[in-house]
Amino acid sequence: MALVPIHLISLAILLQFVAAQQSNGSVPIGASLAATPNAKPWLSSSGEFAFGFQQVQGKDSFLLSVWYDKIPNKTIIWYPKGGPTVSTGSKVDLVDRRGLVLSDPQGNEVWSSENFSDFAYGYMNDTGNFAIVGSNSRNVWESFSYPADTILPTQVINLGGVINSRACETNFTGGKFQLRLLKEGNLVLNTIDMFSGSAGNAYYNRDTSDESSSTNSGFQLVFDTVGYMYILRRNGERVNLTTEGSLPSGDYYHRATLDSDGVFTQYYYPKNPTEDMSWKVVWFVPDDICKAIDSKACGLNNVCSLDDNRPYCECPPGFSLLDPNTPNGDCKPDFTPSCDEGELNHGGDVFDFIELNNIDWPMSDYVHMNPSNEQACRTSCLNDCFCAVAIYRDDQCWKKQLPLSNGHKDPSKNVKAFLKFRKIDGPSGTGGNNSREEDKSGTGEDISRRGFIFMGSALIGTSVIGIFALVGVIYMCFFQSQKKAGTPLLSSTTVETNLPRFSYQELVIATNGFKDELGRGAFGTVYKGVIGTKVVAVKKLETVVQDGQKEFKTEVNTIARTHHKNLVRLLGYCDDGDKRLLIYEYMSNGTLAFYLFEDKRPSWKHRSSIAVGVAKGLTYLHEDCSNQIIHCDIKPQNILLDDYYNAKIADFGLAKLLMINQSKTNTGIRGTKGYVAPEWFRNTTVTTKVDVYSFGVLLLEIISCRKSVVFDDDAEDVAVLTDMAWDCYQYDTLDAFVQNDSEALDDLDKLTTFIMVGLWCVQENPLVRPTMKKVIQMLEGGIEVTDPPCPCPFSVTS
Ligand SMILES: *[C@@H]1O[C@H](CO)[C@@H](O)[C@H](O)[C@H]1NC(C)=O
Numbered sequence: 001m002a003l004v005p006i007h008l009i010s011l012a013i014l015l016q017f018v019a020a021q022q023s024n025g026s027v028p029i030g031a032s033l034a035a036t037p038n039a040k041p042w043l044s045s046s047g048e049f050a051f052g053f054q055q056v057q058g059k060d061s062f063l064l065s066v067w068y069d070k071i072p073n074k075t076i077i078w079y080p081k082g083g084p085t086v087s088t089g090s091k092v093d094l095v096d097r098r099g100l101v102l103s104d105p106q107g108n109e110v111w112s113s114e115n116f117s118d119f120a121y122g123y124m125n126d127t128g129n130f131a132i133v134g135s136n137s138r139n140v141w142e143s144f145s146y147p148a149d150t151i152l153p154t155q156v157i158n159l160g161g162v163i164n165s166r167a168c169e170t171n172f173t174g175g176k177f178q179l180r181l182l183k184e185g186n187l188v189l190n191t192i193d194m195f196s197g198s199a200g201n202a203y204y205n206r207d208t209s210d211e212s213s214s215t216n217s218g219f220q221l222v223f224d225t226v227g228y229m230y231i232l233r234r235n236g237e238r239v240n241l242t243t244e245g246s247l248p249s250g251d252y253y254h255r256a257t258l259d260s261d262g263v264f265t266q267y268y269y270p271k272n273p274t275e276d277m278s279w280k281v282v283w284f285v286p287d288d289i290c291k292a293i294d295s296k297a298c299g300l301n302n303v304c305s306l307d308d309n310r311p312y313c314e315c316p317p318g319f320s321l322l323d324p325n326t327p328n329g330d331c332k333p334d335f336t337p338s339c340d341e342g343e344l345n346h347g348g349d350v351f352d353f354i355e356l357n358n359i360d361w362p363m364s365d366y367v368h369m370n371p372s373n374e375q376a377c378r379t380s381c382l383n384d385c386f387c388a389v390a391i392y393r394d395d396q397c398w399k400k401q402l403p404l405s406n407g408h409k410d411p412s413k414n415v416k417a418f419l420k421f422r423k424i425d426g427p428s429g430t431g432g433n434n435s436r437e438e439d440k441s442g443t444g445e446d447i448s449r450r451g452f453i454f455m456g457s458a459l460i461g462t463s464v465i466g467i468f469a470l471v472g473v474i475y476m477c478f479f480q481s482q483k484k485a486g487t488p489l490l491s492s493t494t495v496e497t498n499l500p501r502f503s504y505q506e507l508v509i510a511t512n513g514f515k516d517e518l519g520r521g522a523f524g525t526v527y528k529g530v531i532g533t534k535v536v537a538v539k540k541l542e543t544v545v546q547d548g549q550k551e552f553k554t555e556v557n558t559i560a561r562t563h564h565k566n567l568v569r570l571l572g573y574c575d576d577g578d579k580r581l582l583i584y585e586y587m588s589n590g591t592l593a594f595y596l597f598e599d600k601r602p603s604w605k606h607r608s609s610i611a612v613g614v615a616k617g618l619t620y621l622h623e624d625c626s627n628q629i630i631h632c633d634i635k636p637q638n639i640l641l642d643d644y645y646n647a648k649i650a651d652f653g654l655a656k657l658l659m660i661n662q663s664k665t666n667t668g669i670r671g672t673k674g675y676v677a678p679e680w681f682r683n684t685t686v687t688t689k690v691d692v693y694s695f696g697v698l699l700l701e702i703i704s705c706r707k708s709v710v711f712d713d714d715a716e717d718v719a720v721l722t723d724m725a726w727d728c729y730q731y732d733t734l735d736a737f738v739q740n741d742s743e744a745l746d747d748l749d750k751l752t753t754f755i756m757v758g759l760w761c762v763q764e765n766p767l768v769r770p771t772m773k774k775v776i777q778m779l780e781g782g783i784e785v786t787d788p789p790c791p792c793p794f795s796v797t798s
Pocket residue numbers: 123125126127131133139154
């Protein structure tokens with residue numbers, strides 16, 4: 001009998017506890033939530049925000065998240081990085097000294113808030129911030145510090161802060177867009193490469209950097225309590241993002257989300273019932289994501305048009321989606337677009353055009369004909385097997401190659417696009433038979449590779465060279481090779497890339513009178529500058545001859561067409577009398593030389609990924625692109641690091657420019673002492689293997705963090721690193737070589753492989769050195785590395 005009251009008392013206490021938990025937002029240590037459809041979340045005191053599990057993408061898939069609990073569709077505003085989903089029976093615990101721990105039904109930890117200090121309780125704040133509050137009442141962890149794709153009023157993003165989009169509305173894994181507040185104060189939107197994670201060029205940039213005084217640059221992105229968003233400068237000034245007076249009056253929820261389509265949008269939603277209960281837009285950037293180059297709002301070969309300010313992607317006729325579930329992804333041609341040898345001379349028999357109005361694919365062109373006429377434009381494209389589409393506007397013609405990028409509809413441009421298709425399996429309604437054969441070649445990469453192989457054979461038969469005059473030139477950095485390959489075939493005056501050309505005066509302004517020097521190299525001095533809203537590196541070429549007019553343009557065109565994620569990208573040039581300048585993307589983290597030798601020792605993991613990055617960039621120069629380029633000056637000063645410390649090779653394609661000047665006066669040795677291959681000193685042909693040698697030296701430097709050349713007491717510089725590497729390899733003293741780097745020694749297999757590859761690359765005999773392609777396979781463990789022989793000189797040269 002006495003049991004009943006006790007029961008009632010404990011029930012009363014329990015109820016009180018639950019009520020307390022719900023009314024003041026605090027969550028005690030030891031509290032736990034299960035991932036089940038009806039589990040009660042932890043609510044903020046107003047009941048507006050909830051922390052818990054939401055069912056996403058089907059029945060057995062839960063996302064740990066924070067959401068608006070009073071909005072019918074429970075809009076999610078926070079989730080752990082990467083949006084990991086868990087199955088029924090998973091749970092989240094608030095564990096003493098650990099914080100939030102998310103574990104799956106088997107008890108494996110999926111995510112944790114990683115906070116190892118003492119704390120008192122958790123707290124779902126009415127701001128939407130879930131905090132873990134320390135015993136001193138300070139927050140030791142808060143969800144606001146780890147934003148997902150959304151920020152809320154009272155939330156602040158500091159310098160270096162990042163917001164990532166989700167993959168799509170119901171898939172919370174990282175999408176391809178990012179919002180970042182960069183170190184110099186600029187707010188940018190950019191894409192990220194899904195494989196390497198490296199950032200693409202900004203497609204929106206709100207510049208608040210301040211070249212003249214660092215005290216005035218932006219340093220915080222603020223979303224204030226009443227819903228205004230702005231960038232705060234160090235001197236207290238605001239750079240408004242939400243325009244004054246644009247917010248609705250009354251009581252609303254506000255949020256700003258980097259949507260999965262790449263548009264950053266501020267929204268509002270009425271707190272009290274009205275007729276129209278939905279999220280409304282206050283403002284968004286960029287204005288037109290379809291026109292924003294680098295936004296990749298729609299994939300390759302795709303066409304973007306704005307639908308209520310949102311990008312809408314549609315494959316052009318004759319093309320279809322590579323992945324039918326990803327409408328904003330890449331499109332592939334439904335026909336075989338190859339340059340088969342037999343088709344060269346009768347393009348018209350095999351191909352025809354569909355005419356499209358007001359569609360353009362900027363940046364994909366390889367030939368610009370000015371002036372031209374419609375007929376000439378069509379004919380030229382029809383007879384050029386590389387041409388996938390010809391754009392005709394204002395008596396000018398641009399020929400473009402697959403894959404086509406940045407495609408968008410633009411009625412204001414008044415362009416005609418002649419899109420080529422193969423008659424036999426062309427789009428329905430165009431007269432071809434409709435038995436569409438599945439395209440086995442697939443992507444544009446295959447296409448260009450096929451083009452390259454064929455081009456190689458075409459160069460052997462000189463009679464075919466003419467056909468390839470516009471595309472097929474193999475450039476060599478060395479004059480001997482240049483003789484062999486013939487003088488540049490690119491001679492037509494109509495050949496131009498659409499690489500922006502700047503006047504000298506514009507660059508004086510952009511660089512603030514060449515004030516901020518970034519570095520000096522063999523080819524000239526590099527300065528920091530700003531063009532539009534983009535930070536750039538401007539290289540003033542000092543050693544180029546005056547009358548190398550045609551060569552300069554040729555080289556610039558070659559360099560401009562050479563894109564790879566491990567190569568520094570050329571953005572523009574200046575050719576103003578004797579003033580020759582190149583404009584490159586700016587690399588925020590400086591040179592590899594600084595990173596390796598001057599900064600504190602970078603981690604082994606990082607070093608090894610940089611080595612592979614450099615190898616990939618070099619392979620591309622040597623093998624993959626349609627114009628072979630020998631770099632001739634691979635060294636750590638010529639490797640730059642982007643925001644994410646990805647390696648990017650600089651100065652490629654410039655060796656030849658310098659040669660024009662110097663071949664008359666010196667023996668033609670290019671490169672830098674300590675990195676140059678021995679064959680430079682002999683009268684033999686120079687091949688891509690000179691770069692392999694230099695790469696080998698660089699690799700040994702990356703492994704050991706030691707410089708290849710040291711100055712001894714007599715001020716004589718001696719290259720000792722290769723000898724040392726050989727000795728340490730031979731006598732099994734790798735620990736000495738890496739200066740007892742424990743991280744590298746723990747990864748002994750990889751370390752040994754890397755040293756062996758380095759030793760293979762620095763072999764005296766160029767024929768024994770591997771190609772860069774093979775180097776990558778060896779570094780990545782794809783093929784086994786055999787014992788390298790001694791890299792000792794086999795002959796003595798004076
Ligand atoms: C909740 O948010 C408000 C407003 O930002 C803040 O003043 C308060 O300290 C927060 N409470 C906790 C426990 O974090």
